[in-house]
Amino acid sequence: MDNTVIKIQDAVVSYREDVALQGVSLEVRKGEFIGIIGPNGAGKTTLLTVLNGLGKLIHGQAWVLGSQLNGRNGINLRKCIGYVAQVHSIDPRLPINVRETVMVGCYGRLGLFRWPTRAQWEAVDNVLEMVGMAHLSRRPIGHLSGGEYQKAAIARALVQQPEIFLLDEPTASIDPKAQREIMSLIQLIHKEYHMTTLLVTHDLKQLPPMCHRLILMKEGKIWKQGSPESMLREDVLSQLYEAPVAATNEIAPLCS
Amino acid sequence: MGTSILQYQFMQNAILAGLCGGITCSVVGVFVVTMHLSFIGVCIAHAAFAGALLGLWLGFNPLIGALLFSLASAAIIGPMTDRGELNPDTSIGIVFSLMLGLAFLFMGLMPGARTEALSLFWGSILTVTRQDLVFLAVTTAAIVGLAVIFYKEIQAVICHREVALAVGIPATVVFYGLLFSTGVTITASLQSIGGLLIYSLILNPAAAAYQLTYSLKRMLLIAIAFGIISCWAGLAASYLLDTPSGASIVITSSVIFGLATAFSPKRKVKRWRQVRLAG
Numbered sequence: 020m021d022n023t024v025i026k027i028q029d030a031v032v033s034y035r036e037d038v039a040l041q042g043v044s045l046e047v048r049k050g051e052f053i054g055i056i057g058p059n060g061a062g063k064t065t066l067l068t069v070l071n072g073l074g075k076l077i078h079g080q081a082w083v084l085g086s087q088l089n090g091r092n093g094i095n096l097r098k099c100i101g102y103v104a105q106v107h108s109i110d111p112r113l114p115i116n117v118r119e120t121v122m123v124g125c126y127g128r129l130g131l132f133r134w135p136t137r138a139q140w141e142a143v144d145n146v147l148e149m150v151g152m153a154h155l156s157r158r159p160i161g162h163l164s165g166g167e168y169q170k171a172a173i174a175r176a177l178v179q180q181p182e183i184f185l186l187d188e189p190t191a192s193i194d195p196k197a198q199r200e201i202m203s204l205i206q207l208i209h210k211e212y213h214m215t216t217l218l219v220t221h222d223l224k225q226l227p228p229m230c231h232r233l234i235l236m237k238e239g240k241i242w243k244q245g246s247p248e249s250m251l252r253e254d255v256l257s258q259l260y261e262a263p264v265a266a267t268n269e270i271a272p273l274c275s
Numbered sequence: 276m277g278t279s280i281l282q283y284q285f286m287q288n289a290i291l292a293g294l295c296g297g298i299t300c301s302v303v304g305v306f307v308v309t310m311h312l313s314f315i316g317v318c319i320a321h322a323a324f325a326g327a328l329l330g331l332w333l334g335f336n337p338l339i340g341a342l343l344f345s346l347a348s349a350a351i352i353g354p355m356t357d358r359g360e361l362n363p364d365t366s367i368g369i370v371f372s373l374m375l376g377l378a379f380l381f382m383g384l385m386p387g388a389r390t391e392a393l394s395l396f397w398g399s400i401l402t403v404t405r406q407d408l409v410f411l412a413v414t415t416a417a418i419v420g421l422a423v424i425f426y427k428e429i430q431a432v433i434c435h436r437e438v439a440l441a442v443g444i445p446a447t448v449v450f451y452g453l454l455f456s457t458g459v460t461i462t463a464s465l466q467s468i469g470g471l472l473i474y475s476l477i478l479n480p481a482a483a484a485y486q487l488t489y490s491l492k493r494m495l496l497i498a499i500a501f502g503i504i505s506c507w508a509g510l511a512a513s514y515l516l517d518t519p520s521g522a523s524i525v526i527t528s529s530v531i532f533g534l535a536t537a538f539s540p541k542r543k544v545k546r547w548r549q550v551r552l553a554g
Contacts, residue, residue, distance in 0.1 A: 127443025
């Protein structure tokens, strides 16, 4: 499959009576940074779950990193895919700290009956340093703010050493300063590791400048796709959201 | 308490049953408490009780009935809560009420005196047989062994099940494994602690330890210590005060929980003066 790391053909996903994805086809090349936008219920999250093998196709086919997803190989593929979801609510008394939570990212690759080595703990510490969370490494995970939690989630995905990075609204429900920090971090990671990245977001102003392609989803379908410049136009966005949306002509340079 | 009582076989069995029951129930309890599965545990406990009564009614080993019913209820509840076809509370509530109904039905259908059946309600650690003890010891070794071997997978599932799945851990298998372990633990401890009381011994030591630490490993060790203390102190209280052993064990564990909650560092709130000084 040459340079293609993700290929989806005519994917259909259904949750009981609701069809979440309707005949979606998509190809993603290695190292691409793709932004995915669209109204609520457009199928953005479902598309990501198909890619990490958690969403079940009722029709169509999907290949990720050269393997066709068949319901049995999802668990092995997920070890190579970093996934950051929206902020979860965590019990503040949960007896697990930030460092341990980040180490969870290694557990899949580590496999059963094997324990983390000192080198892996050092890798966790280095990643925590990189995301600016080293000073919080011993803090209980339930004591973090939304922004800090997302940085820890990104750190967890990074220690996994993934080939594909899936980000599902990582800045949802967090304050503007933390949103900016997280987007800078995502940008830095992409620059540093050249990972294939798919970012679902609602915040059009937060799309990083290196975004190669923007996919617009609506009613379970890919409605339009193209360069960010061609997609972030007032008429296109207003049609997508079926409401007046101001065009975002410039993409903020987040990473210095 | 005079030490001469310790020379009797029944008391030695009771002490060993308390040790094994305290360890097993506490280990399983830590996973039940941290994963917020308390009601699932109650449901499995009642299923084990119903199964044991069926065994008594039909004349086969009640432990086999308890094991089959508790595993079956875990196998029913797991998918029901997973698939989200019903609200988890509703699905667990339905299975719970069914199990309770079956327990009373089997008891009602039982001919003659129901002494043995009633003893399953509150259990009696003083009448534990060698066979019960062997089953309990094997269960303890298996549960502790599995908890050590799969510690990192269990920790990941406790951290967040979706996250565990997303990093390539067989989180669903681990989750079902924990439900089945709860069923086996309840079955093994049914004779000594009793069907209605067993769940307190699972919940209380773990809930008490939850109040005292932010480390999962430390929580396991504290819960085990509380579980053993509950069993042995309850046993001593039962001997000294001539009270039912199962009830004494459970009340002791509740007192420990009350004390842990009262002195929990997690409940501490900073006073205005501390905030001002820190600022």
